[in-house]
Amino acid sequence: MSSSSAAPRRDETAETAGAKPPMREALVAAAFQLFLERGYEQTTVDDIVALAGVGRRSFFRYFPSKEDVVFPDHERCLADMTAFLAASDEEHEPVRRVCDAARLVLRMYAENPAFSVQRYRLTKKVPGLRAYELSVVWRYERALAEYLRGRLAVRRDGTLQADVIAAAVVAAHNNALRSWLRSDGQGDASATVDHALGYVQSAFGAASPPHPAGDEPADDVVVVVSRRGAPLWRVVQEIETTLGRD
Amino acid sequence: MSSSSAAPRRDETAETAGAKPPMREALVAAAFQLFLERGYEQTTVDDIVALAGVGRRSFFRYFPSKEDVVFPDHERCLADMTAFLAASDEEHEPVRRVCDAARLVLRMYAENPAFSVQRYRLTKKVPGLRAYELSVVWRYERALAEYLRGRLAVRRDGTLQADVIAAAVVAAHNNALRSWLRSDGQGDASATVDHALGYVQSAFGAASPPHPAGDEPADDVVVVVSRRGAPLWRVVQEIETTLGRD
DNA sequence: CACCCGGATGGCACTCAGTGCGCTGCTGAA
DNA sequence: TTCAGCAGCGCACTGAGTGCCATCCGGGTG
Numbered sequence: 001m002s003s004s005s006a007a008p009r010r011d012e013t014a015e016t017a018g019a020k021p022p023m024r025e026a027l028v029a030a031a032f033q034l035f036l037e038r039g040y041e042q043t044t045v046d047d048i049v050a051l052a053g054v055g056r057r058s059f060f061r062y063f064p065s066k067e068d069v070v071f072p073d074h075e076r077c078l079a080d081m082t083a084f085l086a087a088s089d090e091e092h093e094p095v096r097r098v099c100d101a102a103r104l105v106l107r108m109y110a111e112n113p114a115f116s117v118q119r120y121r122l123t124k125k126v127p128g129l130r131a132y133e134l135s136v137v138w139r140y141e142r143a144l145a146e147y148l149r150g151r152l153a154v155r156r157d158g159t160l161q162a163d164v165i166a167a168a169v170v171a172a173h174n175n176a177l178r179s180w181l182r183s184d185g186q187g188d189a190s191a192t193v194d195h196a197l198g199y200v201q202s203a204f205g206a207a208s209p210p211h212p213a214g215d216e217p218a219d220d221v222v223v224v225v226s227r228r229g230a231p232l233w234r235v236v237q238e239i240e241t242t243l244g245r246d
Numbered sequence: 247m248s249s250s251s252a253a254p255r256r257d258e259t260a261e262t263a264g265a266k267p268p269m270r271e272a273l274v275a276a277a278f279q280l281f282l283e284r285g286y287e288q289t290t291v292d293d294i295v296a297l298a299g300v301g302r303r304s305f306f307r308y309f310p311s312k313e314d315v316v317f318p319d320h321e322r323c324l325a326d327m328t329a330f331l332a333a334s335d336e337e338h339e340p341v342r343r344v345c346d347a348a349r350l351v352l353r354m355y356a357e358n359p360a361f362s363v364q365r366y367r368l369t370k371k372v373p374g375l376r377a378y379e380l381s382v383v384w385r386y387e388r389a390l391a392e393y394l395r396g397r398l399a400v401r402r403d404g405t406l407q408a409d410v411i412a413a414a415v416v417a418a419h420n421n422a423l424r425s426w427l428r429s430d431g432q433g434d435a436s437a438t439v440d441h442a443l444g445y446v447q448s449a450f451g452a453a454s455p456p457h458p459a460g461d462e463p464a465d466d467v468v469v470v471v472s473r474r475g476a477p478l479w480r481v482v483q484e485i486e487t488t489l490g491r492d
Numbered sequence: 493c494a495c496c497c498g499g500a501t502g503g504c505a506c507t508c509a510g511t512g513c514g515c516t517g518c519t520g521a522a
Numbered sequence: 523t524t525c526a527g528c529a530g531c532g533c534a535c536t537g538a539g540t541g542c543c544a545t546c547c548g549g550g551t552g
Contacts, residue, residue, distance in 0.1 A: 023529095023530090044507085044508065044509085045508080045509070045510090046508085054530080054531085055530060055531040055532070056531085056532085057511090057530075057531060057532075057533095058529085058530055058531075060509090060510065060511080061529085061530080064510090065509080065510075066508095066509065066510090130381070130384075131377060131378070131380070131381040132377070134377070134380040134381055134384050135376070135377040135380055138376075138380050157441075157442075157445060159421065160418065160421050160422075160442055160445060161445065163417045163418070163420070163421040164414045164417045164418050164421070164442075164445065164446060164449070166417070167413040167414055167416065167417030168410045168413055168414045168417075170413065171409045171410045171412070171413030171414075172406065172409070172410050174409070175405065175406050175409040175410070176406075195403075196403075196406055196410075199403060199406060199407065199410065200410060203410070203449050203450060204449060267500090269500095269501090290536090290537060290538085291537080291538070291539090292537085300501080300502085301501060301502040301503070302502085302503085303501075303502060303503070303504090303540090304500085304501060304502075306538090306539065306540080307500085307501085310539085311538080311539075312537095312538070312539090
């Protein structure tokens with residue numbers, strides 16, 4: 001159970017380098033084998049390179065720190081998310097767009113359930129890895145917030161809203177992701193995350209798919225009766241119901 | 247500017263130990279003096295203890311790591327927050343309660359504006375300190391989420407809502423806090439944070455500040471004319487404008 | 493006063509992560 | 523063939539963090 005699941009999938013057609021150096025995969029495999037056997041802190045970098053049969057110096061050429069070997073694919077995923085957000089245009093509803101960006105992360109985890117579950121158990125136990133994971137998550141959150149800043153800049157408190165929405169999206173995503181990881185990757189990860197992100201969208205006023213096509217009706221007049229003290233998300237919910245969306 | 251502002255205030259009547267060892271304060275003062283002079287990474291622990299005139303081993307007795315000397319009061323603040331939340335009863339509206347808990351953190355920063363601003367500049371520049379700060383913030387967020395879990399457990403998706411609301415509160419608080427720190431601690435920190443937390447409360451259904459008093463308007467009728475093809479978020483934006491929120 | 497005891501401190505040696513530098517060996521191009 | 527460049531390797535070094543023990547100091551007890 002240790003050889004096939006340790007290294008993450010890499011079958012895309014080489015976006016940066018032509019040939020994937022097997023050394024990187026070998027190091028990840030060796031590292032996880034030892035981490036699972038005797039624990040993260042009880043494993044030194046020397047142990048890893050000895051098992052992988054490479055020089056110590058080579059380890060740090062592929063991974064800037066010992067923690068990085070635990071998250072070998074986040075760098076690429078972050079680049080994917082950045083590209084995804086950069087490819088957005090004005091047509092995309094911002095909140096929905098960042099939710100879709102968050103789903104990219106889920107997809108990465110779901111590509112390798114066994115590996116993801118192992119890593120989850122590891123990070124849950126080792127405080128140092130938890131701290132490192134936080135810094136990774138923070139970079140995702142910053143990417144989302146930066147995008148939202150650009151899109152919500154016209155609003156008053158646009159940067160505040162960007163930060164809050166980004167944090168909420170990340171929190172919802174992680175809540176669903178961890179729930180899925182706790183179940184050993186058994187349930188439907190996408191459905192769980194969709195549900196969690198739906199909650200955030202309902203709270204922050206995003207909506208729904210761009211019309212299931214079909215009848216394109218004429219202009220509508222929407223009448224909303226709202227007490228001023230009522231929370232905004234209830235107003236939005238009411239509108240969604242009235243419009244028959246979502 | 248280096249001697250009087252480096253050490254955080256400690257004039258409460260000794261909640262844990264009777265006499266505050268001056269060594270702790272001396273180490274913090276020495277550390278910040280060197281950090282500001284030549285930078286965090288260019289300063290070794292040996293430099294700090296040499297300046298403070300104490301043994302190297304003593305440093306690690308007071309601070310488990312070099313990073314901890316930069317955040318000397320967060321441990322106490324976290325304990326305060328935990329106690330505050332534990333002292334809550336059923337009468338307190340949960341979202342408002344966690345917002346008040348977040349204000350405890352702001353109070354700690356505001357107690358020592360000069361020190362807080364110095365530390366902010368430091369953490370902004372040094373990646374290692376940023377990562378450490380994330381782990382500190384994460385503990386605050388967990389405390390808030392744990393409390394909310396207990397209070398929202400009856401709802402469907404209670405733990406999801408707890409995580410999301412906690413993250414949103416922390417993000418709003420930090421957005422306001424950083425904005426205040428960027429202005430060298432000049433503006434009204436409380437007002438900034440109140441405004442940011444008000445946004446979160448409005449989004450998550452805690453009926454915001456009990457209305458700024460004065461005119462309590464009657465029900466409003468909002469009429470929105472919307473083409474079905476327009477993205478819903480534009481409709482929402484329109485409503486926000488109409489209601490005079492945002 | 494002599495003694496002892498516990499806590500605070502200092503000193504030392506050690507492990508291990510991470511870095512800089514130079515060497516080797518391979519490979520592809522001129 | 524020769525040369526340039528690159529990937530890997532070995533080595534020495536810095537600096538954080540830890541364990542262990544000696545020391546010092548204050549106070550209580552005989």
